[in-house]
Amino acid sequence: MDSKVGLSVDQVSVRFGGLVALDRVSLEAAPGEVHGVIGPNGAGKTTLFNVMCGFVKPDSGTLTFFGQKVHGLRPxxxxxxxxxxxLQGLGLFPRMPVLENVMIGADSLAKVGVLRALIGAGPTVSEEHRLRAAAMAALDRLGVAGYASKLPPQLPYAIQKKVALARALVSNPRFLLLDEPASGLSEEDMGELGDLILELSSELGIVLVEHHMDLVMRVCSNISVLDFGRVIAEGTPAEVKANPLVTEAYLGDEVQA
Ligand SMILES: Nc1ncnc2c1ncn2[C@@H]1O[C@H](COP(=O)(O)OP(=O)(O)OP(=O)(O)O)[C@@H](O)[C@H]1O
Ligand SMILES: [Mg+2]
Known part of the structure:
Protein backbone atom coordinates (compact mmCIF):
# COMPACT_ATOMS: atom_id res chain seq x y z
CA MET A 1 0.00 0.00 0.00
CA ASP A 2 1.31 3.42 -0.98
CA SER A 3 1.86 5.25 2.30
CA LYS A 4 1.08 8.57 0.59
CA VAL A 5 -2.51 7.45 0.09
CA GLY A 6 -4.66 8.35 3.06
CA LEU A 7 -8.22 7.72 1.95
CA SER A 8 -8.75 5.39 -0.95
CA VAL A 9 -11.91 4.26 -2.69
CA ASP A 10 -11.50 1.30 -5.02
CA GLN A 11 -14.10 0.17 -7.55
CA VAL A 12 -17.01 1.24 -5.37
CA SER A 13 -20.57 0.76 -6.63
CA VAL A 14 -23.78 1.88 -4.95
CA ARG A 15 -27.29 1.12 -6.19
CA PHE A 16 -30.53 2.63 -4.98
CA GLY A 17 -33.10 0.20 -6.37
CA GLY A 18 -32.66 0.39 -10.13
CA LEU A 19 -30.50 3.52 -10.01
CA VAL A 20 -26.75 3.12 -10.14
CA ALA A 21 -25.55 6.09 -8.07
CA LEU A 22 -21.89 5.04 -8.15
CA ASP A 23 -20.44 2.76 -10.79
CA ARG A 24 -17.01 1.30 -9.98
CA VAL A 25 -15.64 4.59 -8.67
CA SER A 26 -11.99 4.75 -7.62
CA LEU A 27 -10.24 7.70 -6.03
CA GLU A 28 -7.12 8.19 -3.95
CA ALA A 29 -6.73 11.20 -1.67
CA ALA A 30 -3.41 11.91 0.00
CA PRO A 31 -2.83 13.66 3.32
CA GLY A 32 -1.65 17.22 2.81
CA GLU A 33 -3.57 17.67 -0.44
CA VAL A 34 -6.97 18.96 -1.43
CA HIS A 35 -8.67 16.48 -3.73
CA GLY A 36 -11.63 17.89 -5.64
CA VAL A 37 -14.73 15.93 -6.62
CA ILE A 38 -16.82 17.74 -9.20
CA GLY A 39 -19.66 16.84 -11.52
CA PRO A 40 -23.19 17.90 -12.48
CA ASN A 41 -26.13 17.66 -10.07
CA GLY A 42 -27.00 14.05 -9.28
CA ALA A 43 -23.59 12.77 -10.43
CA GLY A 44 -23.05 10.88 -7.17
CA LYS A 45 -20.73 13.22 -5.23
CA THR A 46 -22.65 13.20 -1.95
CA THR A 47 -23.22 9.46 -2.25
CA LEU A 48 -19.46 9.04 -2.59
CA PHE A 49 -18.97 11.05 0.63
CA ASN A 50 -21.62 8.93 2.31
CA VAL A 51 -19.58 5.86 1.44
CA MET A 52 -16.32 7.48 2.55
CA CYS A 53 -17.67 8.26 6.00
CA GLY A 54 -19.61 5.03 6.50
CA PHE A 55 -23.19 6.38 6.08
CA VAL A 56 -23.77 4.24 3.00
CA LYS A 57 -22.43 0.72 2.65
CA PRO A 58 -21.26 0.11 -0.92
CA ASP A 59 -22.71 -2.84 -2.85
CA SER A 60 -19.19 -3.64 -4.00
CA GLY A 61 -15.69 -2.23 -3.84
CA THR A 62 -13.42 -1.27 -0.98
CA LEU A 63 -12.59 1.72 1.18
CA THR A 64 -9.13 1.97 2.69
CA PHE A 65 -7.87 4.46 5.30
CA PHE A 66 -4.10 4.68 5.68
CA GLY A 67 -3.74 1.15 4.40
CA GLN A 68 -6.48 -0.36 6.55
CA LYS A 69 -9.68 -1.72 4.98
CA VAL A 70 -12.54 0.22 6.54
CA HIS A 71 -15.58 -0.37 4.38
CA GLY A 72 -18.57 -1.60 6.32
CA LEU A 73 -17.42 0.21 9.48
CA ARG A 74 -19.98 2.37 11.23
CA PRO A 75 -19.72 6.18 10.88
CA LEU A 87 -23.09 18.03 5.27
CA GLN A 88 -24.42 19.59 2.07
CA GLY A 89 -26.33 22.67 3.28
CA LEU A 90 -25.82 23.20 7.00
CA GLY A 91 -27.05 20.25 9.00
CA LEU A 92 -27.20 22.31 12.22
CA PHE A 93 -29.86 21.78 14.87
CA PRO A 94 -31.79 25.08 14.87
CA ARG A 95 -32.92 24.94 18.51
CA MET A 96 -29.53 23.95 19.90
CA PRO A 97 -26.93 26.63 20.74
CA VAL A 98 -23.88 26.85 18.48
CA LEU A 99 -21.55 25.41 21.13
CA GLU A 100 -23.65 22.26 21.55
CA ASN A 101 -24.03 21.90 17.80
CA VAL A 102 -20.23 21.76 17.62
CA MET A 103 -19.88 19.44 20.64
CA ILE A 104 -21.94 16.89 18.73
CA GLY A 105 -19.01 16.46 16.35
CA ALA A 106 -16.65 15.24 19.07
CA ASP A 107 -15.67 11.64 18.66
CA SER A 108 -16.64 10.25 22.01
CA LEU A 109 -20.18 11.50 21.78
CA ALA A 110 -21.74 8.14 21.04
CA LYS A 111 -21.10 7.30 24.67
CA VAL A 112 -21.04 10.61 26.49
CA GLY A 113 -21.76 14.28 26.13
CA VAL A 114 -24.67 16.00 24.49
CA LEU A 115 -26.45 12.87 23.32
CA ARG A 116 -26.43 11.38 26.80
CA ALA A 117 -27.57 14.72 28.13
CA LEU A 118 -30.43 14.66 25.62
CA ILE A 119 -31.65 11.31 26.89
CA GLY A 120 -31.30 12.54 30.47
CA ALA A 121 -28.21 10.57 31.43
CA GLY A 122 -25.85 13.57 31.39
CA PRO A 123 -22.11 13.50 30.76
CA THR A 124 -19.64 13.46 33.61
CA VAL A 125 -18.49 16.93 34.66
CA SER A 126 -14.93 16.43 33.41
CA GLU A 127 -16.17 15.00 30.11
CA GLU A 128 -18.51 17.91 29.64
CA HIS A 129 -15.63 20.32 30.31
CA ARG A 130 -13.40 18.56 27.83
CA LEU A 131 -16.08 18.63 25.13
CA ARG A 132 -16.88 22.30 25.74
CA ALA A 133 -13.22 23.25 25.62
CA ALA A 134 -12.69 21.33 22.37
CA ALA A 135 -15.78 22.89 20.80
CA MET A 136 -14.75 26.40 21.90
CA ALA A 137 -11.26 25.85 20.48
CA ALA A 138 -12.73 24.76 17.12
CA LEU A 139 -15.04 27.80 17.03
CA ASP A 140 -12.18 30.07 18.05
CA ARG A 141 -9.95 28.73 15.30
CA LEU A 142 -12.58 29.81 12.77
CA GLY A 143 -13.08 33.18 14.45
CA VAL A 144 -16.66 32.52 15.56
CA ALA A 145 -16.27 31.70 19.27
CA GLY A 146 -18.25 34.86 20.08
CA TYR A 147 -21.42 33.19 18.75
CA ALA A 148 -21.17 30.11 21.02
CA SER A 149 -24.39 30.79 22.91
CA LYS A 150 -26.49 31.85 19.89
CA LEU A 151 -28.97 29.67 18.06
CA PRO A 152 -27.98 29.00 14.42
CA PRO A 153 -31.02 30.74 12.84
CA GLN A 154 -29.99 33.99 14.60
CA LEU A 155 -26.74 34.08 12.62
CA PRO A 156 -25.77 35.07 9.07
CA TYR A 157 -25.46 32.09 6.72
CA ALA A 158 -21.67 32.44 6.38
CA ILE A 159 -21.27 32.20 10.17
CA GLN A 160 -23.51 29.13 10.26
CA LYS A 161 -21.30 27.53 7.60
CA LYS A 162 -18.29 28.13 9.88
CA VAL A 163 -20.13 26.53 12.79
CA ALA A 164 -20.80 23.48 10.61
CA LEU A 165 -17.10 23.36 9.75
CA ALA A 166 -16.13 23.72 13.42
CA ARG A 167 -18.30 20.68 14.15
CA ALA A 168 -16.27 18.66 11.65
CA LEU A 169 -12.95 19.93 13.04
CA VAL A 170 -13.74 19.26 16.70
CA SER A 171 -13.00 15.54 16.35
CA ASN A 172 -9.43 16.41 15.25
CA PRO A 173 -9.72 14.58 11.93
CA ARG A 174 -6.92 13.30 9.72
CA PHE A 175 -9.25 13.68 6.74
CA LEU A 176 -11.98 16.21 6.16
CA LEU A 177 -14.74 15.78 3.59
CA LEU A 178 -16.34 19.09 2.62
CA ASP A 179 -19.66 18.86 0.75
CA GLU A 180 -20.28 22.19 -1.01
CA PRO A 181 -18.77 24.42 1.72
CA ALA A 182 -19.03 27.51 -0.53
CA SER A 183 -22.72 27.24 -1.37
CA GLY A 184 -24.53 30.43 -0.44
CA LEU A 185 -21.34 32.37 0.34
CA SER A 186 -20.38 35.80 -1.02
CA GLU A 187 -17.25 36.23 -3.17
CA GLU A 188 -15.40 37.62 -0.16
CA ASP A 189 -16.44 34.77 2.15
CA MET A 190 -15.48 32.31 -0.56
CA GLY A 191 -11.99 33.83 -0.79
CA GLU A 192 -11.61 33.46 2.95
CA LEU A 193 -12.84 29.86 2.76
CA GLY A 194 -10.21 29.14 0.09
CA ASP A 195 -7.46 30.49 2.37
CA LEU A 196 -8.77 28.37 5.23
CA ILE A 197 -8.94 25.19 3.13
CA LEU A 198 -5.33 25.69 2.02
CA GLU A 199 -4.24 26.34 5.61
CA LEU A 200 -6.05 23.23 6.90
CA SER A 201 -4.59 21.09 4.13
CA SER A 202 -1.11 21.47 5.64
CA GLU A 203 -2.40 19.48 8.63
CA LEU A 204 -4.90 17.04 7.13
CA GLY A 205 -6.21 15.57 3.91
CA ILE A 206 -9.21 17.29 2.37
CA VAL A 207 -11.73 16.03 -0.17
CA LEU A 208 -13.77 18.89 -1.58
CA VAL A 209 -17.10 18.62 -3.39
CA GLU A 210 -17.89 21.98 -4.98
CA HIS A 211 -19.76 23.56 -7.86
CA HIS A 212 -17.79 26.81 -7.67
CA MET A 213 -15.05 26.18 -10.19
CA ASP A 214 -12.89 29.16 -9.24
CA LEU A 215 -12.52 27.78 -5.73
CA VAL A 216 -11.93 24.22 -6.94
CA MET A 217 -9.27 25.31 -9.42
CA ARG A 218 -7.57 27.45 -6.80
CA VAL A 219 -7.25 24.99 -3.93
CA CYS A 220 -7.23 21.47 -5.42
CA SER A 221 -4.08 19.67 -6.47
CA ASN A 222 -6.07 16.79 -8.00
CA ILE A 223 -9.64 16.51 -9.22
CA SER A 224 -11.94 13.59 -9.99
CA VAL A 225 -14.91 14.31 -12.24
CA LEU A 226 -18.09 12.29 -11.77
CA ASP A 227 -20.94 12.01 -14.24
CA PHE A 228 -23.84 9.59 -13.86
CA GLY A 229 -21.95 7.77 -11.10
CA ARG A 230 -18.76 7.24 -13.10
CA VAL A 231 -15.35 8.87 -12.98
CA ILE A 232 -15.10 10.41 -16.44
CA ALA A 233 -11.88 12.35 -15.88
CA GLU A 234 -9.19 12.93 -13.28
CA GLY A 235 -6.01 14.92 -13.01
CA THR A 236 -4.66 18.33 -12.13
CA PRO A 237 -6.97 21.34 -12.43
CA ALA A 238 -5.33 22.26 -15.77
CA GLU A 239 -5.79 18.72 -17.14
CA VAL A 240 -9.41 18.53 -16.06
CA LYS A 241 -10.18 21.98 -17.44
CA ALA A 242 -8.76 20.99 -20.82
CA ASN A 243 -10.67 17.70 -21.00
CA PRO A 244 -13.54 17.89 -23.52
CA LEU A 245 -15.45 15.11 -21.68
CA VAL A 246 -15.74 17.44 -18.69
CA THR A 247 -17.14 20.33 -20.72
CA GLU A 248 -19.60 17.93 -22.32
CA ALA A 249 -20.77 16.60 -18.95
CA TYR A 250 -21.48 20.13 -17.80
CA LEU A 251 -23.38 21.22 -20.91
CA GLY A 252 -26.86 22.15 -19.89
CA ASP A 253 -25.86 22.09 -16.24
CA GLU A 254 -25.41 25.28 -14.33
CA VAL A 255 -21.76 25.84 -13.48
CA GLN A 256 -21.27 28.73 -11.11
CA ALA A 257 -18.06 30.50 -12.06
N1 LIG B 1 -30.97 7.58 -0.40
C1 LIG B 1 -31.21 7.61 -1.71
N2 LIG B 1 -32.20 6.86 -2.25
C2 LIG B 1 -32.43 6.87 -3.58
N3 LIG B 1 -31.73 7.58 -4.48
C3 LIG B 1 -30.74 8.36 -3.99
C4 LIG B 1 -30.42 8.42 -2.59
N4 LIG B 1 -29.39 9.27 -2.42
C5 LIG B 1 -29.07 9.73 -3.65
N5 LIG B 1 -29.89 9.18 -4.59
C6 LIG B 1 -29.79 9.40 -6.05
O1 LIG B 1 -28.46 9.08 -6.43
C7 LIG B 1 -27.99 9.98 -7.43
C8 LIG B 1 -26.75 10.68 -6.92
O2 LIG B 1 -27.13 11.59 -5.88
P1 LIG B 1 -26.08 12.47 -5.08
O3 LIG B 1 -26.84 13.17 -4.02
O4 LIG B 1 -24.94 11.61 -4.67
O5 LIG B 1 -25.60 13.49 -6.22
P2 LIG B 1 -24.67 14.79 -6.10
O6 LIG B 1 -23.61 14.63 -7.13
O7 LIG B 1 -24.26 14.99 -4.70
O8 LIG B 1 -25.67 15.94 -6.58
P3 LIG B 1 -25.76 17.50 -6.12
O9 LIG B 1 -24.68 18.22 -6.89
O10 LIG B 1 -27.12 17.91 -6.58
O11 LIG B 1 -25.60 17.56 -4.65
C9 LIG B 1 -29.14 10.93 -7.72
O12 LIG B 1 -29.84 10.43 -8.84
C10 LIG B 1 -29.99 10.86 -6.46
O13 LIG B 1 -31.34 11.13 -6.74
MG1 LIG C 1 -24.57 16.47 -3.33
Missing amino acids: EKLTRMGVART
Whole structure:
Protein backbone atom coordinates (compact mmCIF):
# COMPACT_ATOMS: atom_id res chain seq x y z
CA MET A 1 0.00 0.00 0.00
CA ASP A 2 1.31 3.42 -0.98
CA SER A 3 1.86 5.25 2.30
CA LYS A 4 1.08 8.57 0.59
CA VAL A 5 -2.51 7.45 0.09
CA GLY A 6 -4.66 8.35 3.06
CA LEU A 7 -8.22 7.72 1.95
CA SER A 8 -8.75 5.39 -0.95
CA VAL A 9 -11.91 4.26 -2.69
CA ASP A 10 -11.50 1.30 -5.02
CA GLN A 11 -14.10 0.17 -7.55
CA VAL A 12 -17.01 1.24 -5.37
CA SER A 13 -20.57 0.76 -6.63
CA VAL A 14 -23.78 1.88 -4.95
CA ARG A 15 -27.29 1.12 -6.19
CA PHE A 16 -30.53 2.63 -4.98
CA GLY A 17 -33.10 0.20 -6.37
CA GLY A 18 -32.66 0.39 -10.13
CA LEU A 19 -30.50 3.52 -10.01
CA VAL A 20 -26.75 3.12 -10.14
CA ALA A 21 -25.55 6.09 -8.07
CA LEU A 22 -21.89 5.04 -8.15
CA ASP A 23 -20.44 2.76 -10.79
CA ARG A 24 -17.01 1.30 -9.98
CA VAL A 25 -15.64 4.59 -8.67
CA SER A 26 -11.99 4.75 -7.62
CA LEU A 27 -10.24 7.70 -6.03
CA GLU A 28 -7.12 8.19 -3.95
CA ALA A 29 -6.73 11.20 -1.67
CA ALA A 30 -3.41 11.91 0.00
CA PRO A 31 -2.83 13.66 3.32
CA GLY A 32 -1.65 17.22 2.81
CA GLU A 33 -3.57 17.67 -0.44
CA VAL A 34 -6.97 18.96 -1.43
CA HIS A 35 -8.67 16.48 -3.73
CA GLY A 36 -11.63 17.89 -5.64
CA VAL A 37 -14.73 15.93 -6.62
CA ILE A 38 -16.82 17.74 -9.20
CA GLY A 39 -19.66 16.84 -11.52
CA PRO A 40 -23.19 17.90 -12.48
CA ASN A 41 -26.13 17.66 -10.07
CA GLY A 42 -27.00 14.05 -9.28
CA ALA A 43 -23.59 12.77 -10.43
CA GLY A 44 -23.05 10.88 -7.17
CA LYS A 45 -20.73 13.22 -5.23
CA THR A 46 -22.65 13.20 -1.95
CA THR A 47 -23.22 9.46 -2.25
CA LEU A 48 -19.46 9.04 -2.59
CA PHE A 49 -18.97 11.05 0.63
CA ASN A 50 -21.62 8.93 2.31
CA VAL A 51 -19.58 5.86 1.44
CA MET A 52 -16.32 7.48 2.55
CA CYS A 53 -17.67 8.26 6.00
CA GLY A 54 -19.61 5.03 6.50
CA PHE A 55 -23.19 6.38 6.08
CA VAL A 56 -23.77 4.24 3.00
CA LYS A 57 -22.43 0.72 2.65
CA PRO A 58 -21.26 0.11 -0.92
CA ASP A 59 -22.71 -2.84 -2.85
CA SER A 60 -19.19 -3.64 -4.00
CA GLY A 61 -15.69 -2.23 -3.84
CA THR A 62 -13.42 -1.27 -0.98
CA LEU A 63 -12.59 1.72 1.18
CA THR A 64 -9.13 1.97 2.69
CA PHE A 65 -7.87 4.46 5.30
CA PHE A 66 -4.10 4.68 5.68
CA GLY A 67 -3.74 1.15 4.40
CA GLN A 68 -6.48 -0.36 6.55
CA LYS A 69 -9.68 -1.72 4.98
CA VAL A 70 -12.54 0.22 6.54
CA HIS A 71 -15.58 -0.37 4.38
CA GLY A 72 -18.57 -1.60 6.32
CA LEU A 73 -17.42 0.21 9.48
CA ARG A 74 -19.98 2.37 11.23
CA PRO A 75 -19.72 6.18 10.88
CA GLU A 76 -18.78 6.66 14.58
CA LYS A 77 -15.90 4.25 14.17
CA LEU A 78 -14.66 6.10 11.09
CA THR A 79 -14.97 9.43 12.93
CA ARG A 80 -12.86 8.01 15.74
CA MET A 81 -10.29 6.84 13.19
CA GLY A 82 -10.11 10.37 11.81
CA VAL A 83 -12.65 10.87 9.03
CA ALA A 84 -14.89 13.92 9.45
CA ARG A 85 -17.32 15.61 7.10
CA THR A 86 -19.61 18.54 6.66
CA LEU A 87 -23.09 18.03 5.27
CA GLN A 88 -24.42 19.59 2.07
CA GLY A 89 -26.33 22.67 3.28
CA LEU A 90 -25.82 23.20 7.00
CA GLY A 91 -27.05 20.25 9.00
CA LEU A 92 -27.20 22.31 12.22
CA PHE A 93 -29.86 21.78 14.87
CA PRO A 94 -31.79 25.08 14.87
CA ARG A 95 -32.92 24.94 18.51
CA MET A 96 -29.53 23.95 19.90
CA PRO A 97 -26.93 26.63 20.74
CA VAL A 98 -23.88 26.85 18.48
CA LEU A 99 -21.55 25.41 21.13
CA GLU A 100 -23.65 22.26 21.55
CA ASN A 101 -24.03 21.90 17.80
CA VAL A 102 -20.23 21.76 17.62
CA MET A 103 -19.88 19.44 20.64
CA ILE A 104 -21.94 16.89 18.73
CA GLY A 105 -19.01 16.46 16.35
CA ALA A 106 -16.65 15.24 19.07
CA ASP A 107 -15.67 11.64 18.66
CA SER A 108 -16.64 10.25 22.01
CA LEU A 109 -20.18 11.50 21.78
CA ALA A 110 -21.74 8.14 21.04
CA LYS A 111 -21.10 7.30 24.67
CA VAL A 112 -21.04 10.61 26.49
CA GLY A 113 -21.76 14.28 26.13
CA VAL A 114 -24.67 16.00 24.49
CA LEU A 115 -26.45 12.87 23.32
CA ARG A 116 -26.43 11.38 26.80
CA ALA A 117 -27.57 14.72 28.13
CA LEU A 118 -30.43 14.66 25.62
CA ILE A 119 -31.65 11.31 26.89
CA GLY A 120 -31.30 12.54 30.47
CA ALA A 121 -28.21 10.57 31.43
CA GLY A 122 -25.85 13.57 31.39
CA PRO A 123 -22.11 13.50 30.76
CA THR A 124 -19.64 13.46 33.61
CA VAL A 125 -18.49 16.93 34.66
CA SER A 126 -14.93 16.43 33.41
CA GLU A 127 -16.17 15.00 30.11
CA GLU A 128 -18.51 17.91 29.64
CA HIS A 129 -15.63 20.32 30.31
CA ARG A 130 -13.40 18.56 27.83
CA LEU A 131 -16.08 18.63 25.13
CA ARG A 132 -16.88 22.30 25.74
CA ALA A 133 -13.22 23.25 25.62
CA ALA A 134 -12.69 21.33 22.37
CA ALA A 135 -15.78 22.89 20.80
CA MET A 136 -14.75 26.40 21.90
CA ALA A 137 -11.26 25.85 20.48
CA ALA A 138 -12.73 24.76 17.12
CA LEU A 139 -15.04 27.80 17.03
CA ASP A 140 -12.18 30.07 18.05
CA ARG A 141 -9.95 28.73 15.30
CA LEU A 142 -12.58 29.81 12.77
CA GLY A 143 -13.08 33.18 14.45
CA VAL A 144 -16.66 32.52 15.56
CA ALA A 145 -16.27 31.70 19.27
CA GLY A 146 -18.25 34.86 20.08
CA TYR A 147 -21.42 33.19 18.75
CA ALA A 148 -21.17 30.11 21.02
CA SER A 149 -24.39 30.79 22.91
CA LYS A 150 -26.49 31.85 19.89
CA LEU A 151 -28.97 29.67 18.06
CA PRO A 152 -27.98 29.00 14.42
CA PRO A 153 -31.02 30.74 12.84
CA GLN A 154 -29.99 33.99 14.60
CA LEU A 155 -26.74 34.08 12.62
CA PRO A 156 -25.77 35.07 9.07
CA TYR A 157 -25.46 32.09 6.72
CA ALA A 158 -21.67 32.44 6.38
CA ILE A 159 -21.27 32.20 10.17
CA GLN A 160 -23.51 29.13 10.26
CA LYS A 161 -21.30 27.53 7.60
CA LYS A 162 -18.29 28.13 9.88
CA VAL A 163 -20.13 26.53 12.79
CA ALA A 164 -20.80 23.48 10.61
CA LEU A 165 -17.10 23.36 9.75
CA ALA A 166 -16.13 23.72 13.42
CA ARG A 167 -18.30 20.68 14.15
CA ALA A 168 -16.27 18.66 11.65
CA LEU A 169 -12.95 19.93 13.04
CA VAL A 170 -13.74 19.26 16.70
CA SER A 171 -13.00 15.54 16.35
CA ASN A 172 -9.43 16.41 15.25
CA PRO A 173 -9.72 14.58 11.93
CA ARG A 174 -6.92 13.30 9.72
CA PHE A 175 -9.25 13.68 6.74
CA LEU A 176 -11.98 16.21 6.16
CA LEU A 177 -14.74 15.78 3.59
CA LEU A 178 -16.34 19.09 2.62
CA ASP A 179 -19.66 18.86 0.75
CA GLU A 180 -20.28 22.19 -1.01
CA PRO A 181 -18.77 24.42 1.72
CA ALA A 182 -19.03 27.51 -0.53
CA SER A 183 -22.72 27.24 -1.37
CA GLY A 184 -24.53 30.43 -0.44
CA LEU A 185 -21.34 32.37 0.34
CA SER A 186 -20.38 35.80 -1.02
CA GLU A 187 -17.25 36.23 -3.17
CA GLU A 188 -15.40 37.62 -0.16
CA ASP A 189 -16.44 34.77 2.15
CA MET A 190 -15.48 32.31 -0.56
CA GLY A 191 -11.99 33.83 -0.79
CA GLU A 192 -11.61 33.46 2.95
CA LEU A 193 -12.84 29.86 2.76
CA GLY A 194 -10.21 29.14 0.09
CA ASP A 195 -7.46 30.49 2.37
CA LEU A 196 -8.77 28.37 5.23
CA ILE A 197 -8.94 25.19 3.13
CA LEU A 198 -5.33 25.69 2.02
CA GLU A 199 -4.24 26.34 5.61
CA LEU A 200 -6.05 23.23 6.90
CA SER A 201 -4.59 21.09 4.13
CA SER A 202 -1.11 21.47 5.64
CA GLU A 203 -2.40 19.48 8.63
CA LEU A 204 -4.90 17.04 7.13
CA GLY A 205 -6.21 15.57 3.91
CA ILE A 206 -9.21 17.29 2.37
CA VAL A 207 -11.73 16.03 -0.17
CA LEU A 208 -13.77 18.89 -1.58
CA VAL A 209 -17.10 18.62 -3.39
CA GLU A 210 -17.89 21.98 -4.98
CA HIS A 211 -19.76 23.56 -7.86
CA HIS A 212 -17.79 26.81 -7.67
CA MET A 213 -15.05 26.18 -10.19
CA ASP A 214 -12.89 29.16 -9.24
CA LEU A 215 -12.52 27.78 -5.73
CA VAL A 216 -11.93 24.22 -6.94
CA MET A 217 -9.27 25.31 -9.42
CA ARG A 218 -7.57 27.45 -6.80
CA VAL A 219 -7.25 24.99 -3.93
CA CYS A 220 -7.23 21.47 -5.42
CA SER A 221 -4.08 19.67 -6.47
CA ASN A 222 -6.07 16.79 -8.00
CA ILE A 223 -9.64 16.51 -9.22
CA SER A 224 -11.94 13.59 -9.99
CA VAL A 225 -14.91 14.31 -12.24
CA LEU A 226 -18.09 12.29 -11.77
CA ASP A 227 -20.94 12.01 -14.24
CA PHE A 228 -23.84 9.59 -13.86
CA GLY A 229 -21.95 7.77 -11.10
CA ARG A 230 -18.76 7.24 -13.10
CA VAL A 231 -15.35 8.87 -12.98
CA ILE A 232 -15.10 10.41 -16.44
CA ALA A 233 -11.88 12.35 -15.88
CA GLU A 234 -9.19 12.93 -13.28
CA GLY A 235 -6.01 14.92 -13.01
CA THR A 236 -4.66 18.33 -12.13
CA PRO A 237 -6.97 21.34 -12.43
CA ALA A 238 -5.33 22.26 -15.77
CA GLU A 239 -5.79 18.72 -17.14
CA VAL A 240 -9.41 18.53 -16.06
CA LYS A 241 -10.18 21.98 -17.44
CA ALA A 242 -8.76 20.99 -20.82
CA ASN A 243 -10.67 17.70 -21.00
CA PRO A 244 -13.54 17.89 -23.52
CA LEU A 245 -15.45 15.11 -21.68
CA VAL A 246 -15.74 17.44 -18.69
CA THR A 247 -17.14 20.33 -20.72
CA GLU A 248 -19.60 17.93 -22.32
CA ALA A 249 -20.77 16.60 -18.95
CA TYR A 250 -21.48 20.13 -17.80
CA LEU A 251 -23.38 21.22 -20.91
CA GLY A 252 -26.86 22.15 -19.89
CA ASP A 253 -25.86 22.09 -16.24
CA GLU A 254 -25.41 25.28 -14.33
CA VAL A 255 -21.76 25.84 -13.48
CA GLN A 256 -21.27 28.73 -11.11
CA ALA A 257 -18.06 30.50 -12.06
N1 LIG B 1 -30.97 7.58 -0.40
C1 LIG B 1 -31.21 7.61 -1.71
N2 LIG B 1 -32.20 6.86 -2.25
C2 LIG B 1 -32.43 6.87 -3.58
N3 LIG B 1 -31.73 7.58 -4.48
C3 LIG B 1 -30.74 8.36 -3.99
C4 LIG B 1 -30.42 8.42 -2.59
N4 LIG B 1 -29.39 9.27 -2.42
C5 LIG B 1 -29.07 9.73 -3.65
N5 LIG B 1 -29.89 9.18 -4.59
C6 LIG B 1 -29.79 9.40 -6.05
O1 LIG B 1 -28.46 9.08 -6.43
C7 LIG B 1 -27.99 9.98 -7.43
C8 LIG B 1 -26.75 10.68 -6.92
O2 LIG B 1 -27.13 11.59 -5.88
P1 LIG B 1 -26.08 12.47 -5.08
O3 LIG B 1 -26.84 13.17 -4.02
O4 LIG B 1 -24.94 11.61 -4.67
O5 LIG B 1 -25.60 13.49 -6.22
P2 LIG B 1 -24.67 14.79 -6.10
O6 LIG B 1 -23.61 14.63 -7.13
O7 LIG B 1 -24.26 14.99 -4.70
O8 LIG B 1 -25.67 15.94 -6.58
P3 LIG B 1 -25.76 17.50 -6.12
O9 LIG B 1 -24.68 18.22 -6.89
O10 LIG B 1 -27.12 17.91 -6.58
O11 LIG B 1 -25.60 17.56 -4.65
C9 LIG B 1 -29.14 10.93 -7.72
O12 LIG B 1 -29.84 10.43 -8.84
C10 LIG B 1 -29.99 10.86 -6.46
O13 LIG B 1 -31.34 11.13 -6.74
MG1 LIG C 1 -24.57 16.47 -3.33
